[in-house]
Amino acid sequence: MEIKKINHIAVAVENIEQATEFWQGILGLDLEHVEEVQSQHAKVAFFPCGDSEVELVQPTDPESGTAKFIQNRGAGIHHLCLEVEDIDAALQELKARGVRLINETALVEEGRKMAFIHPKSSGGVLLELYQII
Template sequence: MITALDHIAIAVPDFEKAIKRFMEDFGLPFEGTEDVVPAKTSTAFFPLPPTNIELVHPLNGEGPIATYLEKRGGGLHHLCFRSDNIEEDVARLK
């Protein structure tokens, strides 16, 4: 069963500008960044209990986020849910 919304991911074309905007304009606490090299993605984390906002940006201008931005521009990229039984949820949602 899906138990919670873990995070909302937003693809952004300008990583530093977006981080600054979420901190200054929206007043959200900034938890830091992480480069996810296998996914060619840079991420920034903003906790907003009971969920989180995650900004995603292409690492070195390549990868799936770069393709997404080229096709669609910035915006909602994905929602991530928590589950107490992922196999059951995947089977049910197919």
């Protein structure tokens, strides 16, 4: 499997506007845009940072994984996303090697395919794979 780079690091927040005061107002990162990501039941703010991004993720559904994460552990770093060349091949390879996947096939959204690896298989790290299409 070829990992190209860290695509983004996602931070679970209760309120994007308030968190933006820190990431943009204090740290000086540029807020590129805010977007509703339906598949994640979340509003996401994108802050480019070098060749990667910091993403602030505010849940829009109290039953979503991110909402439960905040309820259980408080706001904070939620997941790490690695960009791969070929996500379908990567998922097949991981499955063949016994890695537990949250998404056995990639979710497809505009311009990207993505899937999550279960933290049980990655030492407690919620890991997203991502392919630009």
